[in-house]
Amino acid sequence: MKSDADKPPTPPASILNSNTHLLQSHQEDIPREPPTRQSFSTELPRERSHTITIGGEQDDDTEILEAVPHDKQIFLEYVQLNAWVPSAAPVGSSFIPGLPAISIPAPLKFWQKKPEPDAAPATPQSRQILYNIQGCCRPGEVLAFMGPSGSGKTSLLSIIGARAQSAMKRSGDCLFNGQPLTKKLKRQIGYVMQDDLFYESLTVWETLDYAAALRLPQHMSKQAKQKRVQMVITALGLEACKNTIIGGFFMKGISGGERKRASIGHEMLINPSVMLLDEPTSGLDSTSAMHLLQLLKKLSLSGRAIVTTIHQPSSRLFLQLDKLLLLSKGHALYYGPAQSCDDWFDRLGYKLPYRVNVADFILDLSSADVSREDRGGEESRMHLIACSENYQAHHPQDGYDPENTTAELAALRGSFRSHSKSRGKADQNQNQMNKGDLIDSAASLPGPRGKGDSTDSSSADRDVETGHVSAPNEAAAANTAAQAQEPGHVWGASYTAQLSILFRRSVRSRRNATLSFQDFALFLVIGVLAGLFWLQKCGNDTVGAAQNTLGLLFVEALFLSFRQMFVALFTFPDEYKMLLKERASGMYRLSAFYFARLASDLPLDFAIPTIFLIIVYFMGHLRYSAAAFFANYFTVILIMLVAQSYGLFLGTVVMNPKTAQTLAAIIMIVFMLTGGYFTRNIAVWISWFKYLSFIFYGYGLLAHIEFKDRQLYLCTTPNANPGAVQTFSDPPDPQNNPNCYPVPNTSEALGLPQQVNTHVWTPINACALVGMLILIRLFTYMALRHKTSQL
Numbered sequence: 127m128k129s130d131a132d133k134p135p136t137p138p139a140s141i142l143n144s145n146t147h148l149l150q151s152h153q154e155d156i157p158r159e160p161p162t163r164q165s166f167s168t169e170l171p172r173e174r175s176h177t178i179t180i181g182g183e184q185d186d187d188t189e190i191l192e193a194v195p196h197d198k199q200i201f202l203e204y205v206q207l208n209a210w211v212p213s214a215a216p217v218g219s220s221f222i223p224g225l226p227a228i229s230i231p232a233p234l235k236f237w238q239k240k241p242e243p244d245a246a247p248a249t250p251q252s253r254q255i256l257y258n259i260q261g262c263c264r265p266g267e268v269l270a271f272m273g274p275s276g277s278g279k280t281s282l283l284s285i286i287g288a289r290a291q292s293a294m295k296r297s298g299d300c301l302f303n304g305q306p307l308t309k310k311l312k313r314q315i316g317y318v319m320q321d322d323l324f325y326e327s328l329t330v331w332e333t334l335d336y337a338a339a340l341r342l343p344q345h346m347s348k349q350a351k352q353k354r355v356q357m358v359i360t361a362l363g364l365e366a367c368k369n370t371i372i373g374g375f376f377m378k379g380i381s382g383g384e385r386k387r388a389s390i391g392h393e394m395l396i397n398p399s400v401m402l403l404d405e406p407t408s409g410l411d412s413t414s415a416m417h418l419l420q421l422l423k424k425l426s427l428s429g430r431a432i433v434t435t436i437h438q439p440s441s442r443l444f445l446q447l448d449k450l451l452l453l454s455k456g457h458a459l460y461y462g463p464a465q466s467c468d469d470w471f472d473r474l475g476y477k478l479p480y481r482v483n484v485a486d487f488i489l490d491l492s493s494a495d496v497s498r499e500d501r502g503g504e505e506s507r508m509h510l511i512a513c514s515e516n517y518q519a520h521h522p523q524d525g526y527d528p529e530n531t532t533a534e535l536a537a538l539r540g541s542f543r544s545h546s547k548s549r550g551k552a553d554q555n556q557n558q559m560n561k562g563d564l565i566d567s568a569a570s571l572p573g574p575r576g577k578g579d580s581t582d583s584s585s586a587d588r589d590v591e592t593g594h595v596s597a598p599n600e601a602a603a604a605n606t607a608a609q610a611q612e613p614g615h616v617w618g619a620s621y622t623a624q625l626s627i628l629f630r631r632s633v634r635s636r637r638n639a640t641l642s643f644q645d646f647a648l649f650l651v652i653g654v655l656a657g658l659f660w661l662q663k664c665g666n667d668t669v670g671a672a673q674n675t676l677g678l679l680f681v682e683a684l685f686l687s688f689r690q691m692f693v694a695l696f697t698f699p700d701e702y703k704m705l706l707k708e709r710a711s712g713m714y715r716l717s718a719f720y721f722a723r724l725a726s727d728l729p730l731d732f733a734i735p736t737i738f739l740i741i742v743y744f745m746g747h748l749r750y751s752a753a754a755f756f757a758n759y760f761t762v763i764l765i766m767l768v769a770q771s772y773g774l775f776l777g778t779v780v781m782n783p784k785t786a787q788t789l790a791a792i793i794m795i796v797f798m799l800t801g802g803y804f805t806r807n808i809a810v811w812i813s814w815f816k817y818l819s820f821i822f823y824g825y826g827l828l829a830h831i832e833f834k835d836r837q838l839y840l841c842t843t844p845n846a847n848p849g850a851v852q853t854f855s856d857p858p859d860p861q862n863n864p865n866c867y868p869v870p871n872t873s874e875a876l877g878l879p880q881q882v883n884t885h886v887w888t889p890i891n892a893c894a895l896v897g898m899l900i901l902i903r904l905f906t907y908m909a910l911r912h913k914t915s916q917l
């Protein structure tokens with residue numbers, strides 16, 4: 127029996143009245159009683175025929191999404207999840223991120239100190255960030271992951287949503303209706319990331335419209351898809367900003383909160399059966415956050431399982447949650463009905479202080495910020511973890527049941543009291559708890575051993591040592607079976623539709639970046655300058671003028687390819703995160719994205735250099751013939767495309783822009799030097815470089831176009847040394863000038879590495895460029911596929 131002194135003081139009437147008012151205003155959403163075990167029955171909610179509406183006065187009649195039919199509802203379980211991340215950069219880390227580290231043979235590691243005999247063991251290569259986490263979320267529930275920063279919420283969510291980074295090793299299972307995640311199921315899951323990734327130049331409407339076109343089923347008409355977009359926009363209160371661009375660092379667009387809502391809308395479009403949200407309320411004011419949580423609650427009530435991480439909810443937000451998993455440094459500190467967590471901690475001796483928000487209190491507990499007379503903060507945290515893990519070993523699904531636990535909790539308390547006496551005071555500064563001790567002590571309690579058996583964790587540890595991510599055999603078999611049963615790969619849009627939508631989106635998303643004034647000015651200025659440098663220096667048939675022309679041809683090839691290669695370096699790194707996000711949602715095929723992205727560059731690839739080429743061609747007096755002009759034009763475009771391919775390839779393989787730029791500069795210099803203009807008699811052992819150089823083939827081709835079947839003349843001036851070449855005073859009409867005589871071999875006279883007057887080199891050069899273009903683009907595609915293969 128509690129004495130009167132133990133009772134909390136009665137709050138003032140004003141607070142009671144305001145709370146009553148609050149409860150009345152949300153009485154549909156806020157449970158009056160804490161959920162009991164019955165409210166988490168294993169039965170899935172029945173199919174509802176009605177559509178649901180968002181709360182709030184103006185939106186009362188707005189349909190958001192249809193209820194999820196019974197056969198599409200998903201029951202989500204995560205079983206014995208452990209995760210490890212690299213704790214330090216691996217020894218011999220890779221020069222090129224993404225490629226395996228180069229291992230240096232031991233005899234060459236001469237700079238390494240010999241290990242001292244008594245030195246401490248080497249730093250472990252991985253750090254465990256999740257420990258035996260388990261639980262479930264049924265359709266109709268909102269499950270929240272809470273915990274201090276770095277406790278593992280995002281990691282856990284990313285594992286459940288199959289978005290974890292490849293660097294993260296993991297063991298355990300995530301089951302969706304008892305099956306591992308298949309690609310088809312993945313399309314029924316909406317995943318809202320912590321970072322809101324969008325194309326900055328697209329408006330909110332365009333963003334959602336393209337997403338709807340790609341993600342919604344093919345049988346839906348365009349009008350139906352647009353209606354869905356409008357519904358989502360209205361439901362999320364984005365009407366006012368629907369025609370505003372998303373924006374980014376350089377262009378101001380919609381606000382952070384609107385961006386977050388657009389992210390949620392992006393996932394709501396597909397009417398998902400499961401929604402996973404990482405910090406959806408961050409950046410929102412408390413009213414918007416409340417509306418969002420109400421919306422999630424309503425979405426759950428129409429047959430969806432909603433799992434969200436949430437950082438520091440207000441008491442109002444906290445009341446919207448059905449279930450809670452409280453994490454502390456990767457351990458579960460509490461798992462069960464959200465509204466019963468204070469009861470759990472109360473029974474373990476950690477009473478919620480009066481007028482303290484329960485969310486704040488439990489975050490303090492998980493940060494080891496709450497202590498008792500007999501136990502410090504860290505010791506309390508470890509004690510609570512052990513109690514929670516032991517309890518979950520007995521009740522792996524639903525966690526704490528307030529109605530049926532008193533005896534077990536009493537046993538837990540008794541066990542820990544005797545355990546801590548025998549063990550002495552734990553080291554409060556210990557960073558990682560000695561899990562073995564505590565679990566063993568908890569395991570000694572009566573009752574069935576659940577999946578939290580410590581032997582499991584030791585086997586998981588073994589997995590990490592071998593670098594292998596374990597998965598139980600049955601799960602692996604079920605996975606194979608599930609994938610075998612999967613009826614085809616159903617994409618939202620057909621392949622051609624994907625190509626067309628992605629092409630249009632790609633062109634639109636770069637409308638601000640492309641054909642900018644700077645680009646136009648760059649080509650105009652460089653074109654005019656180059657034209658002025660070569661004005662009146664070329665244009666007749668003397669060897670001197672031809673040598674000037676060769677310089678111009680080389681600059682033509684070099685300037686455009688330099689620029690194109692360096693621009694292309696950033697193409698895929700810039701869009702990589704977006705690609706990962708969209709591919710993880712199963713929005714389109716990689717090849718559709720790849721071809722659409724490349725095709726969307728083509729109009730500009732042709733348009734931009736045209737200004738430069740026309741100016742240079744005519745000011746530089748290149749060959750006056752339509753055939754020669756177009757041949758020159760298309761050759762330069764081809765050279766540019768090959769340079770662009772090199773850039774795309776480097777950017778994809780390396781991803782780190784700084785490293786990619788360094789490599790690109792080295793490659794360009796080598797290709798330039800071996801291109802045939804600067805160095806003409808290279809030593810044989812190094813001259814093979816030229817066969818990799820697109821400049822070598824391109825320059826050769828341009829020289830063929832310009833000088834093929836043209837008779838050149840070598841001119842001398844009277845009284846000059848015989849054979850002296852006149853570079854600045856070549857006569858305009860060498861054919862009729864007695865001081866000029868025809869050269870028998872144009873290539874030799876010009877010092878060209880290739881014969882211009884044979885029919886062999888033109889097709890060789892053209893084929894080499896086309897072959898390079900195809901091959902490098904194929905390699906780029908393969909590299910991109912490899913980079914995204916974790917999805």
Ligand SMILES: Nc1ncnc2c1ncn2[C@@H]1O[C@H](COP(=O)(O)OP(=O)(O)OP(=O)(O)O)[C@@H](O)[C@H]1O
Pocket residue numbers: 211212255273274275276277278279280281282291293294437
């Ligand atoms: N790829 C990684 N490499 C190294 N450490 C990682 C990696 N991913 C996660 N971690 C570490 O794992 C721990 C959990 O990170 P996680 O992002 O899941 O925490 P969180 O609870 O979501 O934090 P926050 O609330 O601040 O977002 C952190 O200590 C983090 O540094």
